[in-house]
Amino acid sequence: MKRIQSAQELEAYRQECLAVRDPQRTVITICAGTGCLAHGCSNVVDAIRQELEKQGLDQVEVKATGCHGFCEQGPLVVVHPQGVFYHKVKVEDVPDIIARTVQKGEVIESLLYALPTTKEKISLEKDVPFYKLQKRIIFGSNGLIDPTSIDDYLAIGGYQALAKALTGMSPDAVLEEVKKSGLRGRGGGGFPTGRKWESTRNVDSEVKYVICNADEGDPGAYMDRSLLEGNPHAVIEGMLLGAYAVGATDGYVYVRHEYPLAVTNLTMAIDAAREMGLLGENILGSSFSFDIKISRGGGAFVCGESSALIASIEGQVGEPRAKHIHMAESGLWGKPTVLNNVETWANVPVIIDKGAEWYRSIGTEGSPGTKIFSLVGKVNNTGLVEVPMGITLREIIFDIGGGIPGGRKFKAVQTGGPSGGCIPEEHLDLQVDFDELGKVGSMMGSGGMIVMDDRTCMVDVAKYFLNFLKGESCGKCTTCREGILRMYEILDKITRGEGELSDLDLLEKLAVVVQEGSMCGLGKTAPNPVLSTLRYFRDEYLAHINDKKCPAGVCKELIHFEIDPDACTGCHKCARVCPVGAAHGEKKEPHEIDQDKCIKCGMCYDACKFDAVKII
Amino acid sequence: MESTVKKITAKYGSDPSQIIAMLQDLQSAKRYLPEEDLRELAEALAIPLTRVYRIATFFKAFSLEPKGEHIINVCMGTACHVRGAERILNELERQLGISRGETTADQKFSLETVNCLGACALGPVVVVDQEYHGDMTPGQVDKLMENYR
8 A cells, every 4th residue: 555645645545445335236244343243243254255155246245344333133234235134143044145135135034123112123224213213423334344444434434534634724723623513521521622632732842642541441331442443543533633633743542451352453443544644754745743552451440540541551550640730731751641532532533524513413502412322231222322412311221222121110220330320210301411410410421321120229239339449449549448448348238238227327428538538530439329329219228228128139138039839830940950959849849949058049030931939 | 492571572672661561461471470570571671670560460451370271251340230240250159169360279260350341232241261151141151161161
């Protein structure tokens, strides 16, 4: 590949890429994101390639793309140009797909997705409500491109925003456009991106850095992983535009230790961009030079905090530092630094390409644009969804997410990761944006949305988050290190049925100490899961303390399993699965559970087809 | 034969700011960070051994103890938690006779937990040697382990 020297050459090359991509040709896209890989999509990709060869269809293109978002239904296969959508595809299905759908244009009924409610079958990807109700301006490209091909990215208009900026916009104009767009940081804080950039722009320094925070640590959120794996060039282009606006020459992407595929795809993308001259010296023949390095994290949640992240890039332990030193003046290696997360960077090319005005037409006044959420937990359509800000929780969970599995009752949705809170049913019509979530005691965070049903214990959830945070506290501030531990111990006591009423007051008092006395966001927000569950689900705490009961049937010390002799058919299934011989009985006779032997693993409960095993 | 540390310092140079990446390479080459290698590295980078240990003990990616032949990683992310990850972990602990964070006496299995693997739609997730197993139940643990015993 020869270096591209100007915007005109880039455009000419894009046209070459488009010329070999007849929009009417058949392309089979297979989602090869982490979810679908786990569902076995690699074998499906291989089978499709082999079958095409066998049936002599070498003109059909096969694309293994990044994550499409509908992870629950994987492996996903889409046959273009019609857009026929097949879900849960197995290797055995492949010959039929090629012979009938590719060769004859027929739709295979049995592979179509059916609505969970009406069982109506849907043939085309664009008509699936999960996709149809979203607004996928950032994440939608994932389904169209092979993340390892820069030509694919160019063919969908990639690096057009960069060319536009370098040929017709001054750095200030780029900055102004981002400021006007109202883009706010997607990593959690929601700080206006343009203002952040401006502070760095205004500092006079030969060397400045831009950093992409890909240390996605909030449990239950994986949109950054999927963007970086599925569309790495969008992040690179965003960083290029940011660097141009603030006057930076070097960039770093700090990728989480647990995301090896993201590192692989990003490395490939950086190499390809460099080879083409889109990274390096004098980009597109301009005086702007910029390059990107990857820094792999060491596996510490606190490194998502900006100053800890920078310490980690510098080869130090990832401990945060006091916030009075501003990153804009003294960040990485003491130089002015801009740090944004993956999703924020991926928004930038869209803003420059389509303009701030267009961008502001999406979302709410205070939070323009879209947000990608990971909709997970007790919900039918788990996956990644991109929606305009201002959509209600109800629309996300029930219309896009298809509601709660097994006809169970919605209880709460947890947003904002370990810094966030649990939102109860009464707030389901809340319009989701940075400000509204704060009003009900939660926060946007990086976009994790964990749905909980009546079988989720809220005391257990609060304990879960404190357990997480006590392990991740770096230990620098005493209030965080010791305070979280004490709060955890109290919750643990309550879930064991040993809690007292006064514990609730103590929890609330400790919460204030931890919030006030800790330096970084981790400690300052650590009590949120406890406070929000105490606010909305105090009854559940009281049931654990006063009645020694766990109403959701989760806390082991407060529950036991019994078999209802009237419902039991004596099928013996429970006895077969019981790992310790506690469930027993004669065939065709009602069975029993020996409470002394029972380890409460719940396997009998899962196995019983007659709902005879009860959690008491 | 050239030592692992020599190979690593040849790749990254003797720039101490690259220490995390160097330790990552050492960890993947030896499956843990042996003391003698850490000493060699401290000398090669001309930094105090305490600084090497400070990094090696701060980040979760590093282990000072040898790991088992197969690494079982149970995701404890929120989505996996509400779908019963703790039950899966308990069953693995019971079957292997070790607690989370430990390695079996025969050095065959290490049982680890991770705060979130970012495969939330598949929860509960167990990863054995980089291979993902989604929608796990305690009842499936036995079958899963059969493949590695």
